[in-house]
Amino acid sequence: MKKILLAGNEAMAEAAILAGCYFYAGYPITPQNELINHLAKRMREENRVFIQAESELAAINMVMGASSLGFRAMTSSSSPGISLKQEGISYMAGCQLPAVIINAVRGGPGLGNIASSQSDYFQATRGGGHGDYFTVVLAPYSVQEAFNFVILAFDLADYYRNPVIVLADAIIAQMAEPVVFFKKGSFNKKIPPKNWALGRKDGIKKIVKSFFLKEGDLEKHNNILKKKWDKIRKNEQRYDTYRLDDAEYLIISYGSQARISQEAVDILRDKNIKVGLFRPVSLWPFPERFLKNISKKIKKFLVVEQSLGQMVEDVKLVLQTNDIYFLGKAGGGIPKASEIINFIKKI
Amino acid sequence: MLKPPKSLELDTHYCPGCGHGIIHRIVAEVVEELGIKKKTVAATSVGCSVVAYDYWDFDCCESAHGRALAVATAIKRCRPDLVVFTYQGDGDLASIGLSETIHSANRGENLTCIFVNNACYGMTGGQMAPTTLIDQKTATTPFGRKPELGDGWPVNICSILSLLEGVGFVARGSLFNPKEVLRTKQYIKRAFVNQLENKRFSIVEVLSPCPTVWNLSPIEALKFIENQMQKIFPIGIIKE
Numbered sequence: 001m002k003k004i005l006l007a008g009n010e011a012m013a014e015a016a017i018l019a020g021c022y023f024y025a026g027y028p029i030t031p032q033n034e035l036i037n038h039l040a041k042r043m044r045e046e047n048r049v050f051i052q053a054e055s056e057l058a059a060i061n062m063v064m065g066a067s068s069l070g071f072r073a074m075t076s077s078s079s080p081g082i083s084l085k086q087e088g089i090s091y092m093a094g095c096q097l098p099a100v101i102i103n104a105v106r107g108g109p110g111l112g113n114i115a116s117s118q119s120d121y122f123q124a125t126r127g128g129g130h131g132d133y134f135t136v137v138l139a140p141y142s143v144q145e146a147f148n149f150v151i152l153a154f155d156l157a158d159y160y161r162n163p164v165i166v167l168a169d170a171i172i173a174q175m176a177e178p179v180v181f182f183k184k185g186s187f188n189k190k191i192p193p194k195n196w197a198l199g200r201k202d203g204i205k206k207i208v209k210s211f212f213l214k215e216g217d218l219e220k221h222n223n224i225l226k227k228k229w230d231k232i233r234k235n236e237q238r239y240d241t242y243r244l245d246d247a248e249y250l251i252i253s254y255g256s257q258a259r260i261s262q263e264a265v266d267i268l269r270d271k272n273i274k275v276g277l278f279r280p281v282s283l284w285p286f287p288e289r290f291l292k293n294i295s296k297k298i299k300k301f302l303v304v305e306q307s308l309g310q311m312v313e314d315v316k317l318v319l320q321t322n323d324i325y326f327l328g329k330a331g332g333g334i335p336k337a338s339e340i341i342n343f344i345k346k347i
Numbered sequence: 348m349l350k351p352p353k354s355l356e357l358d359t360h361y362c363p364g365c366g367h368g369i370i371h372r373i374v375a376e377v378v379e380e381l382g383i384k385k386k387t388v389a390a391t392s393v394g395c396s397v398v399a400y401d402y403w404d405f406d407c408c409e410s411a412h413g414r415a416l417a418v419a420t421a422i423k424r425c426r427p428d429l430v431v432f433t434y435q436g437d438g439d440l441a442s443i444g445l446s447e448t449i450h451s452a453n454r455g456e457n458l459t460c461i462f463v464n465n466a467c468y469g470m471t472g473g474q475m476a477p478t479t480l481i482d483q484k485t486a487t488t489p490f491g492r493k494p495e496l497g498d499g500w501p502v503n504i505c506s507i508l509s510l511l512e513g514v515g516f517v518a519r520g521s522l523f524n525p526k527e528v529l530r531t532k533q534y535i536k537r538a539f540v541n542q543l544e545n546k547r548f549s550i551v552e553v554l555s556p557c558p559t560v561w562n563l564s565p566i567e568a569l570k571f572i573e574n575q576m577q578k579i580f581p582i583g584i585i586k587e
Binding site: 095205206210213 | 385386388390397398400401404405406407408409410411414417418419420421422424425426429446447449450
């Protein structure tokens with residue numbers, strides 16, 4: 001198959017085109033600018049709708065409008081912009097509207113910097129906005145995966161009628177790698193027709209809303225949503241492993257950090273240290289079933305993140321222990337393979 | 348002629364003397380008269396008219412406070428065959444959503460915007476709106492709106508929008524008597540017809556009574572519109 005060299009941002013843009021994304025609205029912010037730039041040209045070439053919105057707020061609410069008609073719609077941004085989008089993401093979760101949101105995560109808090117970071121894990125995996133809700137979160141560790149996960153994200157969003165976040169850190173968004181174009185993602189469930197969508201001309205009045213003022217109505221709605229989260233938790237746990245056989249030490253990393261942790265595993269294995277890598281791919285739902293299953297064989301766990309410790313809390317929850325080692329750096333700091341190796345040697 | 352439109356549910360939750368019922372009816376009548384019911388989609392508001400979608404018999408999409416024009420922009424861009432309008436209050440359109448208002452107008456989005464100006468935040472208990480008059484008492488201007496205290500001046504949205512290239516039609520109507528109600532209906536109809544004729548952004552501001560917050564009887568509230576509001580917000584066609 002033909003391979004094309006693309007930066008992560010461009011690959012994700014092309015994946016959106018291939019997935020049938022009909023509407024994109026975005027706002028410039030580093031390090032996702034190549035994405036909006038790329039789609040400004042490509043969406044128009046494909047006779048689809050591209051809008052450079054006046055703000056992140058407008059962009060996400062435009063996505064909501066397009067989605068209310070049943071069109072595949074996407075926006076992208078980076079951390080500070082994603083904070084602004086939380087209002088619209090919460091509304092879409094409440095209205096049960098599908099959407100794909102790409103976050104090329106940069107350092108924070110506040111304006112932070114534009115270096116790669118994994119410090120938006122809490123925000124992405126705990127809903128992020130107000131109210132009781134979750135978004136599916138997919139974390140690519142290569143440009144090929146970034147491409148694949150955008151296609152998968154559209155399928156998941158449509159199937160569950162819920163926003164899906166592609167949490168690509170700045171390294172994944174910016175680096176270039178060869179990509180093979182696939183039209184079909186890894187999702188094989190049949191997506192039901194969007195009979196709920198507005199503007200259908202079937203003569204039946206439809207309302208898209210998240211507002212339930214009458215006593216008991218919102219609780220009922222919340223419980224309908226909960227059934228959905230439970231179903232997603234059961235069906236959509238995704239992960240990958242590397243050199244796990246006979247491992248006594250387990251490194252847990254996701255996104256670009258997993259690439260670096262993988263290098264550390266190879267070097268340690270060469271020194272006959274039995275270490276393997278567990279890589280969560282869906283950060284929500286967290287792939288807890290598999291982690292629980294393998295945990296009995298592991299002597300020591302090390303979570304490595306580009307943050308001061310966010311995913312590590314999920315690992316502790318799943319394994320029901322605080323006996324987890326952690327190595328993390330924030331603000332653009334990246335734990336190096338040599339640092340991981342030294343850490344493993346000490347424990 | 349006096350028969351209510353079929354697209355309107357008559358049993359609303361509004362206070363006695365509120366203008367929303369009249370404006371809802373005007374919109375429903377216009378939609379029926381133009382025969383566009385099956386292709387009309389509204390992006391609704393947050394405020395007293397938050398459940399307008401329960402009263403109209405056509406498709407509606409909820410919008411966050413201030414974001415109706417962003418939602419409407421995408422609906423119209425994706426489906427230019429639909430007739431899309433927003434229905435927003437003064438807090439929604441002129442305060443928290445001012446950015447969406449200015450920019451959708453400036454892009455020349457082919458939309459119809461109904462802007463209900465009652466010079467206060469009704470639903471939350473009568474706080475100051477951007478359109479609150481000087482010296483008008485509200486829950487957050489207990490001594491009256493005072494520019495010298497930093498409360499600012501009433502915002503004239505129609506004047507601001509009429510400066511923009513993307514805006515095709517700007518008019519301000521009033522509900523203070525039946526004649527003006529009918530004139531307001533003509534403006535609103537024109538704003539819908541303009542959309543059918545691809546004439547860019549159309550906005551109709553409607554000066555609407557809020558007797559409850561203004562602490563006036565319904566009749567006194569209409570006099571307040573005529574004697575106070577219309578002086579600051581003159582009625583008529585501002586741009587066409």
